[in-house]
Every structure is written in structure tokens, then in C-alpha cells.
Amino acid sequence: MVIRQMVSSDLDFALRCANAEGWLSETREVFETFLAYDRNGCFVAEHDSQRIGICVATRYKKNGFIGELIVIHAMRNRGFGKRLMQHAMGLGGDLPALAVAAMTTALGGTR
Numbered sequence: 001m002v003i004r005q006m007v008s009s010d011l012d013f014a015l016r017c018a019n020a021e022g023w024l025s026e027t028r029e030v031f032e033t034f035l036a037y038d039r040n041g042c043f044v045a046e047h048d049s050q051r052i053g054i055c056v057a058t059r060y061k062k063n064g065f066i067g068e069l070i071v072i073h074a075m076r077n078r079g080f081g082k083r084l085m086q087h088a089m090g091l092g093g094d095l096p097a098l099a100v101a102a103m104t105t106a107l108g109g110t111r
């Protein structure tokens, strides 16, 4: 798996990921805002040159937030999500306060 910075041409993919989870609050504008705020914290994971997941790590001064962690259904349970999260935590690991959106959709029963 390769993790790279998200770019504007990934927005459709990011939106598809969010829509597949039923996350209606995560609109194109939301992802555009993440990119505009700090594109270094917006990631896309690729496997065999295909996009398979996304994650966003956002720094707010001394605080940080990791969310939008999504691995497409077909590629789950292979360790990709964990590696994406570890990558994102590497970016915010120096912060005194780092919030992680760890509540998974699966808790609602869609794992």
C-alpha cells in the first residue's frame, strides 16, 4: 500500500467513500475545505495503483483531529485501515491533544 497526499482529482473518490458509508454531512465542500486548510493532512491510500482509502489529519494550533478514515469495502480487514491511521497519527503525534474519530460505522453494524 502507498499513502500519498490527496489532490483535487481525488475529491470524487473521497466523496464516493463517504457516500458509501452514508455520511451525508461529508459533502464535496467539506473535503475541499480540508484540502484548502491543509492538504498535507489529507491522504489517499493506493494498492496496486488503485485508490482504496482516505484519511484526514487536521491540525488546529496545539490540537489535532483525525477523521474521514475510510477503506473501501472490498479491501477491508487486510490491515490497510490500521496503516492509514498510523500514518495520520505520525503527522499529529507531537500535539498535546489529538482527537481520533474512532467511532466506526461498524458499531452500527456494517463491518
Ligand SMILES: CC(C)(COP(=O)(O)OP(=O)(O)OC[C@H]1O[C@@H](n2cnc3c(N)ncnc32)[C@H](O)[C@@H]1OP(=O)(O)O)[C@@H](O)C(=O)NCCC(=O)NCCS
Pocket (backbone or CB within 6 Å): 021, 067, 068, 069, 070, 071, 072, 075, 076, 077, 078, 079, 080, 081, 082, 083, 101, 102, 103, 104, 105, 106, 107, 111
Ligand atoms: C474502520 C476501517 C477504516 C477499518 O479499515 P480496515 O482496513 O478494514 O482495518 P484493518 O484491517 O487495518 O484492521 C485494524 C484493526 O481494527 C479492527 N477493525 C477493523 N475494522 C473495524 C471496525 N469496523 N470496527 C472495529 N474494529 C475494527 C481490526 O480487527 C484490526 O484489529 P487488530 O489490529 O487488533 O487485529 C473500515 O472498516 C472502514 O472504512 N469503515 C467505515 C468508515 C469508518 O467507520 N471509519 C472510522 C471513523 S472515521
